[in-house]
Amino acid sequence: MKHFQLLFLCTTMVFSTAALSQTIRMKTSSVSYIEKNNKNEWGKWSDFVKAELLVTIDAKKDRIVINSAQIQVFTIKSYGDKMETETSKIVPFDCVDNNGSKCKILVITRKDEGNRMQLYVNYSEVKFVYNIYN
Numbered sequence: 513m514k515h516f517q518l519l520f521l522c523t524t525m526v527f528s529t530a531a532l533s534q535t536i537r538m539k540t541s542s543v544s545y546i547e548k549n550n551k552n553e554w555g556k557w558s559d560f561v562k563a564e565l566l567v568t569i570d571a572k573k574d575r576i577v578i579n580s581a582q583i584q585v586f587t588i589k590s591y592g593d594k595m596e597t598e599t600s601k602i603v604p605f606d607c608v609d610n611n612g613s614k615c616k617i618l619v620i621t622r623k624d625e626g627n628r629m630q631l632y633v634n635y636s637e638v639k640f641v642y643n644i645y646n
Contacts, residue, residue, distance in 0.1 A: 536569040540578075540631070540642040547638045560643065567631060567644060569619075576607065576617055578633075578642075585610045586617060586633075599624040619644075 542560040549555050566579040571588075578584040592604030601621040608614055618632040633640040 534571060538567045538569075538629070538631070538644045538646055540565040540567060540644050542643045543640060545638060545640045548636075554639075557641075563642065565642070567642070576605065584633075586615065 540563050543563040544558050544560045546557045547555055563580070568577045568579075570577070571591075574588040576586040576588060578586075586605075586607035586609050588605050588607055590606040592606065595602040595604070600623060603619040605617040605619075606614070607617050613635060616632075616634045618634065620630045620632065622628045622630065629644045629646075631642045631644050633642075
């Protein structure tokens with residue numbers, strides 16, 4: 513139990529430092545995606561596939577970088593209010609990618625799943641979710 517409390521405290525401190533213009537680096541372990549179909553309805557999430565990537569959240573430069581084969585650079589246009597429910601902690605960012613497309617990026621800590629962390633990149637037609645860890 514103390515291990516989970518320490519992990520929760522460290523996670524909270526990591527995201528609190530973002531407000532102080534720190535750079536946060538995380539690693540991904542896997543990725544999944546979902547797309548809208550021709551009826552404008554969300555399909556089903558794909559199976560997770562292995563994806564060992566580095567993600568950097570740099571509040572000083574107002575950007576998020578996902579170091580995939582094709583580097584994804586997101587400019588943070590606004591920082592949303594942190595939200596907390598009984599099951600999750602959510603840190604939202606309104607962004608624009610390197611192609612000029614708007615998206616919302618969410619860092620979610622699943623409190624009811626042992627503080628598992630995920631990074632969502634949400635576009636209007638497709639969403640990606642990365643399982644992340646420090």
